[in-house]
Amino acid sequence: MVTSPVNVRYLTGFTGEDSFLLVGRGVTVLISDSRFETQIPEECPGLEAHIRPRTKTLSEAVGEVVGRAKLQKLAFESATTSFAQWQAIAQTVKPLELVPQSDLVETLRLIKDEDELADIRMAIVQAERGFQLLKASLEPQMTEQQAANELERAMRHFGAKQAGFDTIIAVGPRAALPHARPTFARIGESDLLLVDWGAKTVSGYHSDLTRMVVTGTISPKLEKLHRVVLQAQRRAIEAIRPGVLGAVVDAAARDVIAQAGFGKNFGHGLGHGIGLEIHEGPRVSQNSKTELKPGMVVTVEPGIYLPGWGGIRIEDDVLVTRTGHEVLSSLSRDLESAA
Amino acid sequence: MVTSPVNVRYLTGFTGEDSFLLVGRGVTVLISDSRFETQIPEECPGLEAHIRPRTKTLSEAVGEVVGRAKLQKLAFESATTSFAQWQAIAQTVKPLELVPQSDLVETLRLIKDEDELADIRMAIVQAERGFQLLKASLEPQMTEQQAANELERAMRHFGAKQAGFDTIIAVGPRAALPHARPTFARIGESDLLLVDWGAKTVSGYHSDLTRMVVTGTISPKLEKLHRVVLQAQRRAIEAIRPGVLGAVVDAAARDVIAQAGFGKNFGHGLGHGIGLEIHEGPRVSQNSKTELKPGMVVTVEPGIYLPGWGGIRIEDDVLVTRTGHEVLSSLSRDLESAA
Numbered sequence: 001m002v003t004s005p006v007n008v009r010y011l012t013g014f015t016g017e018d019s020f021l022l023v024g025r026g027v028t029v030l031i032s033d034s035r036f037e038t039q040i041p042e043e044c045p046g047l048e049a050h051i052r053p054r055t056k057t058l059s060e061a062v063g064e065v066v067g068r069a070k071l072q073k074l075a076f077e078s079a080t081t082s083f084a085q086w087q088a089i090a091q092t093v094k095p096l097e098l099v100p101q102s103d104l105v106e107t108l109r110l111i112k113d114e115d116e117l118a119d120i121r122m123a124i125v126q127a128e129r130g131f132q133l134l135k136a137s138l139e140p141q142m143t144e145q146q147a148a149n150e151l152e153r154a155m156r157h158f159g160a161k162q163a164g165f166d167t168i169i170a171v172g173p174r175a176a177l178p179h180a181r182p183t184f185a186r187i188g189e190s191d192l193l194l195v196d197w198g199a200k201t202v203s204g205y206h207s208d209l210t211r212m213v214v215t216g217t218i219s220p221k222l223e224k225l226h227r228v229v230l231q232a233q234r235r236a237i238e239a240i241r242p243g244v245l246g247a248v249v250d251a252a253a254r255d256v257i258a259q260a261g262f263g264k265n266f267g268h269g270l271g272h273g274i275g276l277e278i279h280e281g282p283r284v285s286q287n288s289k290t291e292l293k294p295g296m297v298v299t300v301e302p303g304i305y306l307p308g309w310g311g312i313r314i315e316d317d318v319l320v321t322r323t324g325h326e327v328l329s330s331l332s333r334d335l336e337s338a339a
Numbered sequence: 340m341v342t343s344p345v346n347v348r349y350l351t352g353f354t355g356e357d358s359f360l361l362v363g364r365g366v367t368v369l370i371s372d373s374r375f376e377t378q379i380p381e382e383c384p385g386l387e388a389h390i391r392p393r394t395k396t397l398s399e400a401v402g403e404v405v406g407r408a409k410l411q412k413l414a415f416e417s418a419t420t421s422f423a424q425w426q427a428i429a430q431t432v433k434p435l436e437l438v439p440q441s442d443l444v445e446t447l448r449l450i451k452d453e454d455e456l457a458d459i460r461m462a463i464v465q466a467e468r469g470f471q472l473l474k475a476s477l478e479p480q481m482t483e484q485q486a487a488n489e490l491e492r493a494m495r496h497f498g499a500k501q502a503g504f505d506t507i508i509a510v511g512p513r514a515a516l517p518h519a520r521p522t523f524a525r526i527g528e529s530d531l532l533l534v535d536w537g538a539k540t541v542s543g544y545h546s547d548l549t550r551m552v553v554t555g556t557i558s559p560k561l562e563k564l565h566r567v568v569l570q571a572q573r574r575a576i577e578a579i580r581p582g583v584l585g586a587v588v589d590a591a592a593r594d595v596i597a598q599a600g601f602g603k604n605f606g607h608g609l610g611h612g613i614g615l616e617i618h619e620g621p622r623v624s625q626n627s628k629t630e631l632k633p634g635m636v637v638t639v640e641p642g643i644y645l646p647g648w649g650g651i652r653i654e655d656d657v658l659v660t661r662t663g664h665e666v667l668s669s670l671s672r673d674l675e676s677a678a
Contacts, residue, residue, distance in 0.1 A: 016518075035607075078421065100426070
């Protein structure tokens with residue numbers, strides 16, 4: 001029983017909520033409600049749906065469907081089924097054994113097929129074109145929040161469903177916070193802007209990029225740090241190929257930053273998978289035991305953060321291919337001034 | 340132990356994720372991680388935080404904090420704690436008894452205080468100004484999706500953090516789907532447009548409104564249906580006062596629609612609470628046993644849906660006051676043509 005909405009979407013194409021998918025030998029049923037009666041045949045032609053009446057709870061509907069399917073036992077996704085749902089379903093499927101399961105669908109999702117890759121490429125194009133439009137529109141008096149709004153507008157203009165996550169636009173010292181949220185600080189307050197953004201396509205796939213935008217003078221310190229981060233990113237990307245562990249790719253970047261003396265200023269993992277979720281497997285971090293395989297798409301995003309001064313991060317999206325890797329994103333990583 | 344992010348936000352102001360709040364006699368601790376080390380003192384001055392190192396899981400951190408607090412037993416939110424989290428925490432707090440709990444914080448959230456009301460009023464202003472800008476910008480060749488994008492842009496322009504939910508913009512017959520999603524259908528394809536939208540403020544509060552926009556001729560049928568829905572909404576709003584059950588308010592609207600012969604064409608509940616979530620308590624539906632109390636804010640959104648023809652819905656946000664009610668939203672409900 002698949003209870004995670006994103007896993008249900010992955011397996012069926014259904015984008016609604018409060019619906020569980022029962023998959024077993026000879027049985028595939030989406031257990032849903034009347035809000036989605038029209039939407040299900042549109043999004044999932046041919047999929048059997050059990051539409052519960054408003055007088056029944058989802059757990060009661062699960063009990064009915066499971067009862068009819070004559071199962072031996074029922075596995076459920078333990079990370080996305082709440083304790084309360086589990087309790088209620090345990091009652092309605094009695095005396096059937098409920099077996100907690102995890103990562104079954106997440107493991108399938110690690111490897112992207114052709115359609116998924118096409119969608120991720122589209123999410124990258126939407127994000128990149130949006131960013132170029134933002135860059136062309138930047139003015140010193142704009143606030144971080146206004147710039148984030150402009151980027152949202154631009155990505156939607158280029159076909160995105162919406163921003164893939166809350167855009168980070170951080171002026172100067174605020175860039176030292178890896179998860180800074182846009183404020184009313186003005187773009188012109190500093191020489192430097194960190195932009196971490198991405199698009200979500202109508203089909204639900206994400207891109208995730210980070211660039212530094214220079215809005216003032218390029219100081220020698222900025223130039224040096226940028227060179228180190230860029231070098232770290234290059235080394236990591238070069239290390240990406242089938243059979244390599246996530247931890248090895250992380251180390252390729254981390255070593256460059258540590259050798260430059262900034263080991264303590266890179267406090268997060270190097271990257272993560274992207275797909276129907278903005279953060280999904282595989283993790284690319286210091287203790288990632290996942291072996292890279294063709295079809296995985298990961299971010300590579302080393303950074304150096306100096307509290308009080310600011311932060312530098314460069315992030316691209318990389319596909320693991322049969323022979324190595326392909327960098328899917330294409331924006332220049334050079335330090336160049338916006339108009 | 341509060342595990343729902345929105346409940347944690349309600350109690351502390353913290354907007355991050357993956358963080359649990361332990362509240363008990365003499366103990367209030369936010370159990371979080373290093374990503375939020377700077378954010379927590381900014382958002383929740385004076386709140387004790389336990390920042391777990393990256394080598395510990397959230398469940399392990401819960402075990403440590405709970406161990407130090409010397410509790411008799413530990414209640415947890417059963418609707419927002421996953422089965423897997425529950426299992427892991429049961430291990431780390433052993434032999435402490437874990438007690439499933441629900442709706443404790445949700446019950447507090449039913450009644451809005453002054454600050455919350457001010458924020459909801461702001462969300463309504465952002466939504467209403469955004470809508471007026473959209474209406475002024477509408478052109479026949481715009482698609483539903485473009486109109487939704489324009490509304491998002493306009494609400495952000497007026498200070499909203501973002502749209503409070505996926506905007507519904509439905510041209511003609513598509514308005515018969517209560518949860519239609521924007522498509523590439525063009526505004527000019529029909530005489531009528533249903534817009535169901537709302538804003539989310541920076542502090543996280545929502546508004547939720549629906550209006551019909553006439554883009555062509557007002558047919559007698561449209562005029563009649565609109566009159567019925569408007570009358571149903573008026574009756575329901577008049578019924579709102581402290582001590583009345585949600586079901587009674589729902590019936591006030593439903594009776595008007597049924598008497599006009601459209602009882603089967605109003606297939607959803609009359610309304611729901613709004614606040615930090617776009618759908619929260621109290622429900623205002625046929626079987627809602629919740630008694631209205633001063634400080635509750637609910638939507639009142641009757642509708643008539645005729646498959647193949649379209650749908651009419653009118654939705655406003657209403658505050659329950661000591662003496663009756665106050666309609667917080669102020670856009671005209673008349674059938675009037677957009678330019």
